[in-house]
Amino acid sequence: MTRKGDVLSVLLILIMWFSQGVKGVKFFNVKDFGAIGDDHFDSTKAFQSSWNEACKWREKAVIEIPRGNYLLRNLLFQGPCMGPINFHNSGTLKAHKINLGLNYWVEFRYVDGLAINGGGYFDGQGSESWLKIMEDTTPMNFLPITLMLDFANNTRIENMNFINSKGSHIKLNGCKNISVNQITILAPENSPNTDGINIALSRQIQVSNSKISTGDDCISILPGTEDVNITGTRCGPGHGISIGSMGLDPNELAVKGVNVKNCNFTNTQNGVRIKTWATKNIGKVAHISFESIVVNNASNPIIIDQNYCPSHQCPKGDSHIQINDVKFVDIMGVSQTYVAVNFRCSKYKPCEVETRNINLKYGSNKGPTISSCFNVKGVASGYQKPPSCIS
Ligand SMILES: *[C@@H]1O[C@H](CO)[C@@H](O)[C@H](O)[C@H]1NC(C)=O
Ligand SMILES: *[C@@H]1O[C@H](CO)[C@@H](O)[C@H](O)[C@H]1NC(C)=O
Ligand SMILES: *[C@@H]1O[C@H](CO)[C@@H](O)[C@H](O)[C@H]1NC(C)=O
């Protein structure tokens, strides 16, 4: 054999060794399936086919979305798949402006080991639908959620941007072990129903190092959710981080084990909130902590509202949701109103809360803040400004 032949065979062996080394990762570029990122072409079919093929690949599949603006209708990416999938989006996915007629725009269902990353955008193009909703009072069931994870396990959403959703930006429903890290969500302060992240019927959820600015709740934690940690996240504008609303439906499952830590709120309606409707539906909220929170101009920095009534027609009575073991620790900053701590609990099911080291002042030297208590018991310790009203 010649020297040249030797070199070639060594190269061949090296190439084979490397390709085995990456364990059969296969790339599925949406452009190879016909997607065109020119802002006009409808790439729905191309995205759907690339998912269908990636989902059949036995090992790791990477769906590659290069830079460009891809116009897309509803997409249902359904599993279970043969191997883990990385949805690597470096482009801008754009929803059609018209109502999409379904409750999601992009949905991943029955997936395990999915990663969504790549630094790109999901643009819900919601502004026309917001106007419609504000003119029209019919139910809002079909305001599509930008990104829905339905019964997904072991999934990461990382380094991704969400703007101007029609309904919520992200919803986790029936999920287990999901981490959301370093994302941004951005919609105008006056956009209706544009929640940042809704979490329902899910467990082992982590949200970290993210920035959420929107017209409704930054994060809401809904019935049947357990073991949620939210850290290093900024909210504002928006309606704060909420547990609930609870009590709308009978037989709701409890919310348990939620920790919100090292987060801040700037120009928000609420800071940390628990809200329940005043219905006879039973339910439970327990083992919740809000810790090391900075509030910079929230109307209601700390609030439990068991008489939640966002419109004019609400059930009237006493909430039957039991709220237990809720801790507010090291919460400081500026309240937009003088009632900085507001506990409006149910006469039927008084709340049990603990406050420790609270330091909230009213605007820029507008005077003292106060606490307001209805049907709340528990303990207050450390610094308390406003003075505690817990008995
Ligand atoms: C997710 O986990 C649940 C409970 O562990 C399991 O029943 C379900 O089949 C899993 N789903 C997928 C898509 O792997
Ligand atoms: C949670 O999911 C991640 C992948 O996102 C995985 O690496 C990790 O092992 C999972 N943890 C558990 C406890 O299953
Ligand atoms: C949340 O934090 C607690 C306490 O640090 C930890 O025990 C738990 O495993 C964490 N859960 C998740 C989903 O990160």
Ligand SMILES: *[C@@H]1O[C@H](CO)[C@@H](O)[C@H](O)[C@H]1NC(C)=O
């Ligand atoms: C808000 O929180 C973020 C993330 O933890 C942090 O980077 C930022 O400095 C904080 N801002 C204020 C005003 O506390």
Ligand SMILES: *[C@@H]1O[C@H](CO)[C@@H](O)[C@H](O)[C@H]1NC(C)=O
């Ligand atoms: C406080 O926040 C509200 C919105 O909630 C905003 O309209 C107002 O300008 C803010 N005030 C300051 C001093 O930033």
